[in-house]
Amino acid sequence: MINQLKKKYVDFDKKIVIIGFGCVAQGxxxxxxxxxxxxxxxIVIITADNLGVKLANEYNISYNIDPxxxxxxxNLLKKYCCPGDMITNLSVCVDSIKIIQYAQDNDLLYIDASLEFWDGVFDDETLSKSHRTNYYQRERMLEIKKKNNGKQKKTAVVTHGANPGLVEHFVKxxxxxxxxDENIIKDESDLPTNLKQWAELSNKLNIKIIQIAERDTQQGNINKKKDEFVNTWSVDGFVEEMLQPSELGFGSHETYEKIEKHDFGCKSGVMLNNSGSNVQVKSWTPLQGEQYGNIITHHESIxxxxxxxxxxxxxxxxxxxVYYAYHPCDDAVLSMREVNxxxxxxxxxxxxxxxxxIDEGVDQLGVLLLGHKNNGYWFGSTLSMGETRKLVPYNNATSLQVTISMLAGMIWAxxxxxxxxxxxxxxDHQEILEICKPYLGExxxxxxxxxxxxxxxxxxxxKQNKWGIENFILNP
Incomplete structure (x- = not known):
């Protein structure tokens, strides 16, 4: 474990260009x-403000205020990037699809933690609801993949933070x-080797629901004030997500009718007729037991x-x-309610x-698989602030679950x-988890x-459809 905490996993003689330098990039x-x-x-930082300049100077990193x-x-990417460099995109309000396309066209490695819109798109009422969703952003990304048509391109790892990102590896x-445990896999020869085989395994296990079930109990020694949004990660990022339409991956067993479907793309996702800040769902985590989370739109659901x-x-x-059932820290819950x-x-x-x-607060992030022979199974990370402080600076428990997954994705790329x-x-989920586990607590x-x-x-x-979404949503 000690060796893994000090290990240099890879050499890189090109530039890492970090776009955006908020709390995740700083961690x-x-x-x-x-x-x-x-x-x-x-290492080069391009960002919109001077909020991270002190930290960058501490590490002697080039810091450029160039929104x-x-x-x-x-033009800015041409100024800072050369073929073979890696773009690490941790910005908000910058269209990720445009940056991905630039990276693919110019032989640049790429990684991000989410697929962002330009500022003002997610709440633009002149656009259809469908065109303000993570579903739409994913379809735009897949369109780039389709246009590449099998041509060899530099690796672009999209949406590889904690969730999306780490949780997909938890699912596997x-x-x-x-x-x-059910004796379906007996030895190495039974292991899935492609996505179809993973889907077949999920079906064989009778998995009906996959909740990304998270409980954040971190609290500070400073109380939230009126007209203040307090969070354990990007405030702007969370506000964007909670005010977008609530989205989920819609299972083949579902009969719920109060949904809005998309008329394009893979058709795996649907929208509920409200923002994520207003849609609550019953969930379960080991720490809390039953809890009420919000169905916040996320790439992994689709x-x-x-x-x-x-x-x-x-x-x-x-x-x-599949959906994200999120119970943020108590101050963020109050902040979200105040926005509503x-x-x-x-x-x-x-x-x-x-x-x-305070040291005792934790972020418990995992996946809850429901419907199988043993009913429910939660698998994930329970990380405290006290543990985080011992592992790496400039992080809290929430951000470290994001940053270590980002690092693993960078190394893989x-x-x-x-x-x-x-x-x-x-x-490969095993490669990613091997890097991440020393930083994830239990x-x-x-x-x-x-x-x-x-x-x-x-x-x-x-009652005729036990695993139907309407039995989990509050006030369906």
């Missing part, structure tokens, strides 16, 4: 320097753990549902329902908790430089017999 920088053998002069927008991004590990789909004669015969109450106007003040967080566009499920699986229970005020909406 990633010490991990890059710790585990990638690269001269500090080969990217629709009119200048191509959870499927393997279940399959071994990706996992799509890539675990089985078809016969172009008809879907199996697809799990103020007619979706964000607070004047924003604060990302870091040094003020450097070692596999000609793989073209890759989503997390396209990567990584463990838990069986559970949990299922939403009826009570005086809360009845099951569809």
């Amino acid at each position: 990633l920088l010490p991990l890059i320097l710790k585990h990638i053998n690269i001269p500090t002069e080969n 990217l927008d629709e009119s200048n991004y191509s 590990q959870a499927l393997l753990n279940l399959a071994r 990706e996992i549902a799509d890539l675990l789909t089985l078809k016969e004669e172009n008809k879907v015969i199996y697809r799990p329902t 109450e103020k007619n979706y106007k964000i607070q004047s003040n924003k604060r990302i908790m870091m040094d003020e967080i 450097i070692k596999n430089p000609n793989q073209g566009l890759c989503e997390p499920l396209n990567l 990584v463990k699986g838990y069986y559970t017999n949990w299922y939403p229970k009826e009570n005086l005020w809360d009845k099951l909406s569809n």
